[in-house]
């Protein structure tokens with residue numbers, strides 16, 4: 001079975017993916033992570049992708065698909081995709097690589113996205129991540145690990161989050177229609193606790 005996780009920033013895709021990998025043995029492919037790794041390694045695809053990112057452009061579908069094809073390496077089963085596909089062209093390209101059996105759409109209302117993401121804090125010194133709601137530091141404003149000062153990244157400001165959320169909805173709407181049309185999309189309420197979200201998704205997976 002190959003699974004795709006869709007959902008806005010803050011819906012908990014990363015946390016859920018980690019639990020699904022543990023429980024079901026999926027191979028987790030996050031195109032964001034792959035991009036960062038390829039860039040760091042300085043591979044051909046990485047160099048290509050870096051050029052686009054430095055110019056502030058989207059990495060083209062063909063480059064992303066090339067990375068996925070390389071990672072999948074001829075296997076056709078047991079993958080969990082997170083943060084991918086983002087476009088219909090990517091979804092169609094993915095189908096040429098392997099079949100997608102199930103798409104989980106983690107639904108989260110705008111206000112909850114804002115509440116979760118605006119609670120993020122990062123250590124100025126060591127870069128450790130915190131969340132004032134789900135993972136607060138022991139002392140307010142101070143890093144547990146190194147005592148550094150915590151700050152809010154400009155990306156996590158409310159107006160920026162609202163904008164990202166709207167962009168996400170606009171971009172993902174065609175993709176949701178596409179998978180719904182194929183009859184493989186399942187919606188899951190991501191405002192529930194991480195445990196409850198996991199159990200609901202596990203139920204869907206067990207059929």
Ligand SMILES: [Zn+2]
Nearest residue numbers: 123126143146
């Ligand atoms: Zn720190």
